[in-house]
Amino acid sequence: MIKIASTIKDVAKYTGLSIATISKYINGGNVLDKNKQIIDEAIKALDFKVNEIARGLKTNKTMTIGVLIPDFKNIFFTTVVSNIENVLIQNGYSTIICDYKNDNVLEKEKFNFLVNKQVDGIIIIPQGDDVRHIKEHINKNMPLVLVDRALEGVECDTILVDNMNASYNAVEHLITRGHKSIGIICGPDNIFTAVERLKGYMRVHKDYSMKIDESLVKKGDNDVESGYTRLNELLDLQVPPTAVFVTNYEMTLGAIMALNERNIKIPDELSIVGFDNLHMARIVKPSLSIVVQPMEQIGEIAANTILRRLRGDMSNYPSMVRLKTELMINQSVKDLRG
Amino acid sequence: MIKIASTIKDVAKYTGLSIATISKYINGGNVLDKNKQIIDEAIKALDFKVNEIARGLKTNKTMTIGVLIPDFKNIFFTTVVSNIENVLIQNGYSTIICDYKNDNVLEKEKFNFLVNKQVDGIIIIPQGDDVRHIKEHINKNMPLVLVDRALEGVECDTILVDNMNASYNAVEHLITRGHKSIGIICGPDNIFTAVERLKGYMRVHKDYSMKIDESLVKKGDNDVESGYTRLNELLDLQVPPTAVFVTNYEMTLGAIMALNERNIKIPDELSIVGFDNLHMARIVKPSLSIVVQPMEQIGEIAANTILRRLRGDMSNYPSMVRLKTELMINQSVKDLRG
DNA sequence: CTACAATCGTGAAACGTTTCGCTCTACTTT
DNA sequence: AAAGTAGAGCGAAACGTTTCACGATTGTAG
Numbered sequence: 001m002i003k004i005a006s007t008i009k010d011v012a013k014y015t016g017l018s019i020a021t022i023s024k025y026i027n028g029g030n031v032l033d034k035n036k037q038i039i040d041e042a043i044k045a046l047d048f049k050v051n052e053i054a055r056g057l058k059t060n061k062t063m064t065i066g067v068l069i070p071d072f073k074n075i076f077f078t079t080v081v082s083n084i085e086n087v088l089i090q091n092g093y094s095t096i097i098c099d100y101k102n103d104n105v106l107e108k109e110k111f112n113f114l115v116n117k118q119v120d121g122i123i124i125i126p127q128g129d130d131v132r133h134i135k136e137h138i139n140k141n142m143p144l145v146l147v148d149r150a151l152e153g154v155e156c157d158t159i160l161v162d163n164m165n166a167s168y169n170a171v172e173h174l175i176t177r178g179h180k181s182i183g184i185i186c187g188p189d190n191i192f193t194a195v196e197r198l199k200g201y202m203r204v205h206k207d208y209s210m211k212i213d214e215s216l217v218k219k220g221d222n223d224v225e226s227g228y229t230r231l232n233e234l235l236d237l238q239v240p241p242t243a244v245f246v247t248n249y250e251m252t253l254g255a256i257m258a259l260n261e262r263n264i265k266i267p268d269e270l271s272i273v274g275f276d277n278l279h280m281a282r283i284v285k286p287s288l289s290i291v292v293q294p295m296e297q298i299g300e301i302a303a304n305t306i307l308r309r310l311r312g313d314m315s316n317y318p319s320m321v322r323l324k325t326e327l328m329i330n331q332s333v334k335d336l337r338g
Numbered sequence: 339m340i341k342i343a344s345t346i347k348d349v350a351k352y353t354g355l356s357i358a359t360i361s362k363y364i365n366g367g368n369v370l371d372k373n374k375q376i377i378d379e380a381i382k383a384l385d386f387k388v389n390e391i392a393r394g395l396k397t398n399k400t401m402t403i404g405v406l407i408p409d410f411k412n413i414f415f416t417t418v419v420s421n422i423e424n425v426l427i428q429n430g431y432s433t434i435i436c437d438y439k440n441d442n443v444l445e446k447e448k449f450n451f452l453v454n455k456q457v458d459g460i461i462i463i464p465q466g467d468d469v470r471h472i473k474e475h476i477n478k479n480m481p482l483v484l485v486d487r488a489l490e491g492v493e494c495d496t497i498l499v500d501n502m503n504a505s506y507n508a509v510e511h512l513i514t515r516g517h518k519s520i521g522i523i524c525g526p527d528n529i530f531t532a533v534e535r536l537k538g539y540m541r542v543h544k545d546y547s548m549k550i551d552e553s554l555v556k557k558g559d560n561d562v563e564s565g566y567t568r569l570n571e572l573l574d575l576q577v578p579p580t581a582v583f584v585t586n587y588e589m590t591l592g593a594i595m596a597l598n599e600r601n602i603k604i605p606d607e608l609s610i611v612g613f614d615n616l617h618m619a620r621i622v623k624p625s626l627s628i629v630v631q632p633m634e635q636i637g638e639i640a641a642n643t644i645l646r647r648l649r650g651d652m653s654n655y656p657s658m659v660r661l662k663t664e665l666m667i668n669q670s671v672k673d674l675r676g
Numbered sequence: 677c678t679a680c681a682a683t684c685g686t687g688a689a690a691c692g693t694t695t696c697g698c699t700c701t702a703c704t705t706t
Numbered sequence: 707a708a709a710g711t712a713g714a715g716c717g718a719a720a721c722g723t724t725t726c727a728c729g730a731t732t733g734t735a736g
Contacts, residue, residue: 057722072423362685389722396722
């Protein structure tokens, strides 16, 4: 094994100053200019870097944030996380990322794993079933930020998109193009975003005095398979809808697969609006109209929120940020008017 | 602030035994059965957990692996990482993940960031330009595993797919369906996988005594935009190819977008074989023939390799694993024979 | 019964920082 | 000249573990 890294003791020996003086300088304390110079010289000559393990033992900080997400293969989650990691590393924090694979038991286990790793804070895209481990944690002195899903009874910083109005606007787009029979493929009732998106669908129907046909409301599991299955169920109805709104990316993928297999032409035979993402919208022909979420912004705001809390800035706690989505109108909606 | 977590001192006080005895028991040493029982009782009653910061200061281990990847939005990379994280967490390791955004300077910075965080090992999907920071690191007592790309002059454990034969098989499929004019959209020369995949294209041409038309060889940047641009360039040729092989996922996305915009029918007007992924293959109509990489396996082998090295098992070092890909034949290749 | 060996508990040093309070020096004011 | 004040360096304790070497106890063999 080659040379072990230098420690503050080596810097002290090199400079003739004490460990306390070196530490004071490193941490921004007052030292004489001539001592500053010689300490800098020593640090450079010895290639000294503070041992963050030792520092952590004393300060009880690990300069690490834990991020817990439901699915590493979901480009929405990974885009959010990419932006979180980017902001955090610029502030000297590392990011431990855990994938709980949409499994509530695994979520709790990995949450506890992060706590035991003594991360300084946790950013979580929660599942939403049993949230006791999160609730219990609120009373501890460690910042927690929820992303994408709010949790009932969990009062802490939360970064969301405005799912209800995202849905409202998407379905309104269909309504204003003359569609009266609009199906929805939404997620399960335990997922916050699924519930909110369905509410938007309901609300816009009510606002336009349109009756909701419960047989057009299909609940999936936010995965490709259920998107596929539910789309087929909608099309197998005696009177299928003329349009479908699919409320997440994976189910949108599945719905498109089902349409491809049935050789159904978009938008001639069925109009469709999906959720995410920009690339997929353009490789489906004709290009899909989709709700676009501000993933970069979600990640940045989540990271900056937790950094503020870590700095001791508790103003406006607990905050809830609801970001606007954008409806990207392409060619997958047929105009039934005229 | 509520109660601070218990320390080994509290357990010692509760049991009447010494800190050394508690530590010995925790770490698998011999203690009397009656003492084992009372220590277990104390641990449970006090909800004691070893402080890994303190342990790390003494043992110089952080139980953390750094993972450095080029792009968080790339589903190939994130799927690999998901599997890495899964294996590592089952072995008590946390995973710090950094995204260097295909930027060599950022790669070096984040690599050094991970080193300074004193991770126990690093798994990297390297970019391939300037690899000095990686080379310098090989001589240090910290395991390093390369994934997806080998690096010249860097001798360490490497987990790859057999890119050359993946490409060979894909193009052979086109050749054996009667295609004589086959274009390729491959990545840039500094990316290992791009070079290997182009080699496979060349080799199969040679093996079938087919002349390579250099104008059909287009080099992109492994992103959506260049896939789009290069596909258009191929189709703008005076005599366009009858088939195209695209050697990564993003460029495959871009190529499809270009085909959609030109209203070119697959496979009637152009046959196409892409790289990844399973979902995208089925949402393009007709479904794409694609090369499928064993992402789960790559991740698991990478994680298990680094764990072996961390346990001190240096057998077969440096190892190189080349995994087979699979050619998934769907409906995007026209049979020109007969 | 004695001698030897094995087992197990323990004290305390060490890991590399931070930080508090003390001390010394220099400067200023009376 | 003396007293008071401010600045800066420093010693050493502490953070929470690990681990080594030592001593005491227990068990076994002759």
